[in-house]
Amino acid sequence: MNAAEPLPPPDAERWMLSRGWQPFAFQREVWQAVAQGRSGLLHATTGAGKTYAVWLGMLQQLLARHPPGRHPEPLRAIWLTPMRALASDTTRAIAAPLQALAPAWTLGQRTGDTPSAERARQDRRFPTVLVTTPESLSLMLSREKAREELASVAYVVIDEWHELLGSKRGVQAQLALARLWRLNPGLVAWGLSATLGNLEEAMQVLAHPGEALGAPPPALVRGRIEKNLVIDTLIPPDPGKYSWAGHLGARMQQPVVEEIERSGPTLLFTNVRSQAEIWYQLLLQARPQWAGEIALHHGSMDRATREWVEQGLKAGSLRAVVATSSLDLGVDFLPVERVLQVGSAKGVARMMQRAGRSGHAPGRSSRITLVPTNTLEIIEAAAARDAAQAGRVEERCAPDKPLDVLVQHIVTVALGGGFEADALYAEVRGAWSYRKLTRAEFAWAMAFCERGGESLTAYPDYHRIARDEAGLWRVPDRGIARRHRLGIGTIVSDAAMQVKYLSGGSLGSMEEGFIARLRPGDCFFFAGRLLEFVRVREMVAYVKKAAKLRGTVPTWQGSKMALSAELGQAVLAMMQRAARGDYSEPELAAARPWLETQARLSAIPTPGTLLVETFRSREGHHAYLYPFAGRHVHLGLASLLAWRLARDTPNTFSLSVNDYGFELVSADPIDLAPILSGEAFATEDLLHDVLASLNATEMAQRRFREIARVAGLVTLGYPGQPRSARQLQASSSLFFEVFRKWDPGNLLLAQAQAEVLSQELELSRLRTALQRLRRRKPRHQELRHPSPMSLPLMVERFREKLSTEQLSQRLDRILRDMERDTG
Template sequence: MTVAGERLQAWLAGRGWEPFAFQQEVWQAVAEGRSGMLHATTGSGKTYAVWLGMLEALLGRYPPGRAAEPLRVVWLTPMRALAADTTKALAEPLRELAPTWSIGLRTGDTPSAERARQDRKFPTVLVTTPESLTLMLTRENARETLSSVEYVVIDEWHELIGSKRGVQAQLALARLRTFQPALVTWGLSATLGNLEQAMQVLCAPDPRPAPRLVRGRIDKTLAIDTLIPPDPGKYSWAGHLGARMKVPVVEEIERSGTTLVFTNVRSQAEIWYQLLLEERPDWAGHIALHHGSLDKATREWVEQGLKQGTLRAVVATSSLDLGVDFLPVERVLQVGSAKGVARMLQRAGRSGHAPGRPSRITLVPTNTMEIIESAAARWAARVGRVEKRESPEKPFDVLVQHLVTVALGGGFTPEALFAEVRTAWAYRDLSQAEFAWALAFCERGGESLGAYPEYHRIVRGEDGVYRVTDRGVAKRHRLGVGTIVSDAAIQVKYLSGKTLGTMEEGFIARLKAGDCFFFAGRLLEFVRVREMAAYVRKATRNKGTVPTWQGSKMALSTELSDAVLEMMQAAAQGDFFEPELEAARPMLQTQQRLSRIPTPTTLLVEAFQSREGQHLYVYPFAGRNVHLGLASLLAWRLARDKPNTFSISINDYGFELVSAEPFEVEPVTSGRMFAARNLMADVLASLNSSELAQRRFREIARVAGLVSSGYPGQPKSNKQLQASSGLFFEVFRKYDAANLLLTQAEREVLSQELEISRLGATLQRMRDKRMDFVPLRHPSPMSLPLMVERFREKLSTEQLSQRLDRILRDMEADTSS
């Protein structure tokens, strides 16, 4: 054992800690110079498994002296809150074992004075985000300052790998490996289904020595249970159990220590915060709200309250999903479906966040199908059916941004950079022609923007090296670095000037003076908008609306969908073996009596005739994104045979087609409508694909640097950004049809919004299943939620309630007679 090793052992022993076997396995791999991937339960000690191994290796090579070592370790995290927490954890052993070495934090929240200090001399260890690392690569002396980096750790790799931020990280790693070929890279994750591939994406192609996949196995109890409503009823639609679960949730919080109440979207978090206060006004000041739109100071206050255990409960969104260490948290409640097994496990790990402590998550269903989902999620977790995360393929907007980044950071020659970029997994199949297109686009704006000097962003010097020579281009690029694109945000402020957070411009634009809305847990009255700020005052009226944020609803994952069908199969055979299935028995038996229960081997199709016209219900259990594509495809194919107009409704379990004019169902029941032939062309023809692609192009244009969000204090409005990106979209379509950014927009619509590969696989599964076709006399429990989805768009809450009451009365009268 080395002297450094003895020091580390002594440091551990001084805290009464005994290393786990998986931690020692990581230390050994790091000592051998291997990159790798560590997959271990949340709260099991992943951070120290990697960090102590790296620290031991560094201490062996560079014994602590009087001065700090140059930058040796970059620790990437996906969230700023996680960055601050990680910095504190890494600093603990450093203080005793290498007191002269420094550690720093660099994110968008880092004060300018601290950034300036780092610019003069980087710390030995830097905790940062993908965006901040990319900004470091734009420095003229990037090679000089970053070539000393020997280790890179990417925390919560599952959170990054499937997004453009992950691609940005891949390109940054490729650049760092050019500076330091012996770079060692490790990824940390707790919830991934494709570990081998995730490690391949992270590590350099064909690395020597071979990377190591370490699976951390420790005895950690994970309890997954369900808060079953006392009377779930025979019917199921979104939200019908929601508010009724208020009292049971309050009772659970009262029986527990500090509790996290997770919701999937910010508007739902605002609603549940109000519901809890409505039930327990005395909890004001003892419960809090946390989501990404709230002011930074508010979020930090909440996080501090969680760490100190001074808050009884916090209602949160994914803003608290990741590995921030809140030891006092005993319970996690998940309101509504988590939509995926990985997300549920990630949130469960927020409780008992320490080795040996049990984690517990309680699922709170808001409709009867979610009761079944709860049993399915527990079963899927038990048998290890966790979702895979795939890296995007060749996003050209990220590539274009990277070329300008590298041109700023010392410059590049095309041959060398092409070879470097291809070492990033996302661009492993990048062709020379595609790279040449991206280069030409950055150099002269491609085929259609050559006349505009501001799009001549890189210039080839006499030495053959491409650089950025225009200061305006450099400034705009640095301000626009990153791949996180959201709609223009407006600050929400009191008239006194205090900031509450930010809201999307589209919501604020719909408000009139005097309108009231809930935000940051308060009922506010809108006063006016001035200079990209919405001014409000505390409202005196009792009612308000809840803000709606952009972004599509989460879709049920394939793994969880399949698990739900397994539960349905058991119920169809009369086996209600889980308490959740027993609670859902009235709904499932009513579904069986009026129709059939879907199973893994059957495809249920229902037909119904009402005053609105002819209804067709299909239940592929493939998630709402796929169902949107399937419903549009079927409607288009049916109308192609005989002109007709269809209304569409979707949820995670199936979709509804409604037509005032009668149509033949035989093409559906025979399976002809599920043919895979001409699938891509038919899907594009069935949707307003041009509008979908144009909407997608807005994000691509901003990542590629075509559209700027403005300067600090002078942001552009959402309307301006849309107009600018829309103009580029039309120019490229007319004069530069081969533009790869247009191709990317269409590809992202298909792959991300419609999940075309999953859609194709779903069609195949539908063809392979036995068809159960059932003409209905009344809406079934599974068809009713689809009706409700459609009614909500045109009926007020009161009208919807009356309509549902009538439908249910008629159904009960007929089925009981």
């Protein structure tokens, strides 16, 4: 070959060129970094080609080090994914170049959906490349020969890193990575993401175990591919002057149906499963002839049904699918042309993630249309578009040393061949979330695993690890080992019941709490069907097709998302434009009657002002504040202010919160002076005041149930012998009380309180909100009638006390009185 001639492209790149694809610059950048042995984070637009950027780079290096022969290679690469549906899609994507370039190498998938026969085959010999989840990887670490089986792993990819980063599942992945890096110090790990605000920190979290062992500095690659993102709003025909949560929901039925008719295959996203069930029925009511052309998809449905829906989307045979976050992530549905989002996505990142499900290929436009269910969501839609175009995306931060996950990991590693305490401590500190773990905290976790801490020493079931003759810590009891393997993972939800037809056939699973409220003969919608409840037997709810035409919709716990801080500030900025008379955005023009009514009766909130409304009714004295900080922060704020106000002037308050503000109601007049002066927003003694203002013990006890489950104190039972939610709650409550009484220094109790503050009340965001409120200029408005901003908060409070019919009558009277008096 002449020296002037270019070198032939590597095998992996040749495969890409053979498909008619030209590598992007960012893909070549990743290939180069992988060739240098560097880990890193790839942040690129959805559908830009992230999968092949990292996989072809890693495959090329594997081919160079281990030229393909006739025999399969041991396990060389692990691809971690947060969702089982995404695992199947990823397996198909990475199979094509593997079959072309190394046909003797094997590819496998190991998730909760993997059949037992395939698991048994993998147990005899792992494939060369394995696509799995954090839970399944932890299970692999618990195998007796884990060291020998996993020491050959040279590459790890964590897909949708932003989805795992801020959760305990992400911490579980960190610990698994730290373990794999110890087994092979030359390991290279890459994370993939499309929607992250804090890229540098996200990269450090991923690469920290390697850096602790002297690995090369990680690489941050930004895939800047020009991709048109269209964000628009389906404007309601008549938003009106007043609106509240869900007020416009069913009214949008016909506009949504018409949009689907005009589009190709469409994904209709909702935020919660109950809303997905409702919208599936709304579409069928409007177009009965679409039966068989539209489908429903959420995590509680039977696996076979979900897979049928996913295949229908890929094949383009479905007109529309109503889905929740079960289809949020990077599953490749090329035929999908349009995404509709019912209600607010509550965050810029989530909206962009869902938009990326349409036009999922380089060069194609992604389009998401926001379908508001109240007037404020119309304004929020314009704000979300502005924030996305400006790149103001939410940050994700890793949890700080959750000890329940550490306790679980210690037992896992003890099962996986045993460990020396000093070596494991150094290894665990390699994980970012535990980089500040003290020796005393690790010693406490070890003692808790060894003998159950100070209060469970007398119970052998909690003596989970012991030192053997060689000085290694192992699990000495087979029963404990089996129980631990069944409980590995950090996903904790209410106990679920299988839902089956009397005649046979599974529909999925539902929370036990909903089933417990049903009586034989009650009808409900589930998995898109109207069902009649028959009976419960052995934790299975048996149903039959209902003859009635009406039914209720199941509710699921923990389903309300909170408005992100970034989106809240964007909404305030959009409202400031309206306050200045700028209604140029189509959404602001549509919301103009609502905004002008708010301005006439009160004032429009802006970033520089704090609107405080007061109102007198037969219920008492009302005060409304609008920080736009999200419902979790507002719960903490409302409780804190009520406590501080009552401390100075004795009073009793009831509270109501939504994403935009909160309401304080009392029988006695409310002293507004501390609010208007800013004194009530002081951050001094914040932790003390927050704990005093809430039933913190009750909240911590509820949170402790999840911690007890992850730490292995309570189990979900055995296959065929599940434990009920009542049993789990009773068990965890008993541990909580025992620890409080006999082991008050138990660090899991402290963790429960810390998680209440950081996750349920978002203490750091609460502090930021207080600081921001002190800087705003207060604007007090006395109301003669509820304002458009205050009415939704009244509705939130009414809903807890009134039936749907009573609520409707009450609102009709309020609106009639307002229209009569204001003209």
